[in-house]
Amino acid sequence: MRLAGVIAADRLAELLAPFARSPIAVRVESLDGQVVAVAGEPLPAEKSGTFSVLISGGRAGVVGRVVVTRRVGRLDPVSRAAAGSLAAAIGMLVDAGARSAHRATERVEREAEHRREHARTESELALSRRVQRSFMPLVAPEVPGWDLASFYEPAREIGGDFFDAFWIRGQRRSLALVIADVTGKGIAAALLMAFSRPLLRAAVDRLQAPATALERTNHILVEERRSALFITALLAVVDVRSGRLRVAAAGHEPPLVLRASSGRLEWLPVQGPLLGAFSALNVREREATLYHGDMLLCYTDGVTDARSPAGERFGERRLRAAVRAGRDSSAQDLVDRIVDSMQRFQAGTAAADDVTLLAVRRLPARSRAQRG
Amino acid sequence: MSLEIAIDRVVGGAETPTAVVRLVGELDAANYLEVIDAGRRLYEDGTRRLVLDLSGLTFIASSGLVALHSLILIMAGEAPPDPENGWGAFHSLAHDVSGGPQMAVQLCGVGPAVDRVLARTGMGRLFLVHADRAAALAAG
Numbered sequence: 001m002r003l004a005g006v007i008a009a010d011r012l013a014e015l016l017a018p019f020a021r022s023p024i025a026v027r028v029e030s031l032d033g034q035v036v037a038v039a040g041e042p043l044p045a046e047k048s049g050t051f052s053v054l055i056s057g058g059r060a061g062v063v064g065r066v067v068v069t070r071r072v073g074r075l076d077p078v079s080r081a082a083a084g085s086l087a088a089a090i091g092m093l094v095d096a097g098a099r100s101a102h103r104a105t106e107r108v109e110r111e112a113e114h115r116r117e118h119a120r121t122e123s124e125l126a127l128s129r130r131v132q133r134s135f136m137p138l139v140a141p142e143v144p145g146w147d148l149a150s151f152y153e154p155a156r157e158i159g160g161d162f163f164d165a166f167w168i169r170g171q172r173r174s175l176a177l178v179i180a181d182v183t184g185k186g187i188a189a190a191l192l193m194a195f196s197r198p199l200l201r202a203a204v205d206r207l208q209a210p211a212t213a214l215e216r217t218n219h220i221l222v223e224e225r226r227s228a229l230f231i232t233a234l235l236a237v238v239d240v241r242s243g244r245l246r247v248a249a250a251g252h253e254p255p256l257v258l259r260a261s262s263g264r265l266e267w268l269p270v271q272g273p274l275l276g277a278f279s280a281l282n283v284r285e286r287e288a289t290l291y292h293g294d295m296l297l298c299y300t301d302g303v304t305d306a307r308s309p310a311g312e313r314f315g316e317r318r319l320r321a322a323v324r325a326g327r328d329s330s331a332q333d334l335v336d337r338i339v340d341s342m343q344r345f346q347a348g349t350a351a352a353d354d355v356t357l358l359a360v361r362r363l364p365a366r367s368r369a370q371r372g
Numbered sequence: 373m374s375l376e377i378a379i380d381r382v383v384g385g386a387e388t389p390t391a392v393v394r395l396v397g398e399l400d401a402a403n404y405l406e407v408i409d410a411g412r413r414l415y416e417d418g419t420r421r422l423v424l425d426l427s428g429l430t431f432i433a434s435s436g437l438v439a440l441h442s443l444i445l446i447m448a449g450e451a452p453p454d455p456e457n458g459w460g461a462f463h464s465l466a467h468d469v470s471g472g473p474q475m476a477v478q479l480c481g482v483g484p485a486v487d488r489v490l491a492r493t494g495m496g497r498l499f500l501v502h503a504d505r506a507a508a509l510a511a512g
Contacts, residue, residue: 155401181434183434183435183437183438184401184404184435184438229438230434230437230438230441230493232434232493251434251492251493251494251495252492253492271491271492272494273493273495273497274434274437274493274494274495277441277494277498278494278497281494301433301434305400305431305433313431352400352401352402352433353400353401353433353435
């Protein structure tokens with residue numbers, strides 16, 4: 001270890017200062033003989049008595065030596081003692097420097113370990129997020145005469161919302177729509193989501209009736225796979241030829257329907273207890289018809305619960321206003337409009353909950369004709 | 373917005389050691405765990421019955437329902453797992469809520485915003501709801 005590297009020059013000068021006007025000259029050398037500091041006027045060695053003491057820097061080992069020369073006469077015991085004290089003092093400084101350098105190294109290593117740990121967690125979360133994204137339909141089914149769009153943004157890396165849109169039993173007649181929200185947050189919610197999504201999908205696919213599918217899923221969640229968390233879900237089955245719609249909800253926000261003819265915006269009044277809490281749901285199924293140009297909007301409470309910097313909630317009133325403004329727009333434009341309105345309202349405030357939107361529009365008759 | 377949790381222990385009178393927990397503000401994903409923690413501490417101190425005074429609660433998110441449900445489990449001696457962590461929560465037993473409202477956690481001062489969520493999710497059927505604190509405590 002190089003002496004000059006581990007001891008500050010000003011501290012060394014401070015230690016040597018008292019020798020500047022003394023009858024002895026002092027020189028501090030590192031192990032390789034390099035002169036690090038001097039005090040007093042050194043004399044040629046042969047003209048004076050010379051004495052040297054090694055500097056032991058504790059854990060740094062021997063780092064150099066203190067050389068004293070006397071201008072007049074022989075070196076006395078006091079000069080030798082002074083050299084010894086100086087060497088000891090320098091040694092302590094060197095040791096302290098070495099310790100703090102060691103601590104700094106340890107700190108750097110610990111921080112590097114934390115960063116690696118953090119990076120591992122982050123990459124696991126990123127992986128979970130990718131896996132979870134893969135649960136969502138990548139491509140909405142092609143439905144002639146209909147227009148589908150969705151938006152999904154988890155509040156954390158992994159979320160509890162999910163949605164789905166698929167043909168029942170692969171027949172291009174009945175389109176199933178699913179939107180759901182696992183209450184609570186974090187990994188448990190994400191796991192329950194991963195477990196519940198295929199349950200709901202299989203139940204709708206097999207039973208075709210939304211209310212029965214919710215009952216079946218609830219039964220499995222309550223009797224076989226109990227959890228501390230709950231799920232809110234909205235199921236709809238659309239007959240794409242007639243526009244007939246069957247809807248049922250379990251603890252979920254009812255969907256909105258925007259009527260093209262009148263511009264009216266209505267809630268489809270579906271209501272029922274959330275999944276996983278009660279042995280029987282007894283949900284009522286509702287029927288409605290989507291006419292040409294009508295839009296159905298399903299969403300999770302992350303939309304209405306979104307907060308502004310002032311702590312206000314986006315709420316149903318702002319949601320309805322955004323939907324009304326999208327009367328003649330495509331499903332994608334409507335979704336974009338709502339997301340834009342919500343994000344302007346949030347003004348950078350981090351979302352506390354996942355946000356999911358699913359819009360389905362029955363195309364106006366003329367555009368269907370144009371498509372041939 | 374934030375949530376304030378104020379706790380009044382009821383001394384004497386009631387046969388079951390009772391605490392009144394007043395929630396003021398908004399109960400959502402950001403703070404529902406604090407409510408669960410408060411319930412755990414009360415149970416550890418011997419409380420076996422809670423009256424939740426919700427007259428100051430202006431908003432409840434779906435995660436807030438997890439908190440209310442967890443309080444029932446806690447008062448029943450079934451300490452619920454941390455709902456945010458892993459398989460424990462996923463596999464834990466839910467309280468059997470099919471037999472009508474339970475008695476260990478009762479509500480009072482339920483405003484329209486909270487009432488709407490309780491109604492929409494069916495969670496209202498879990499709880500006896502009283503007009504105010506005095507009525508809830510008198511109900512025993």
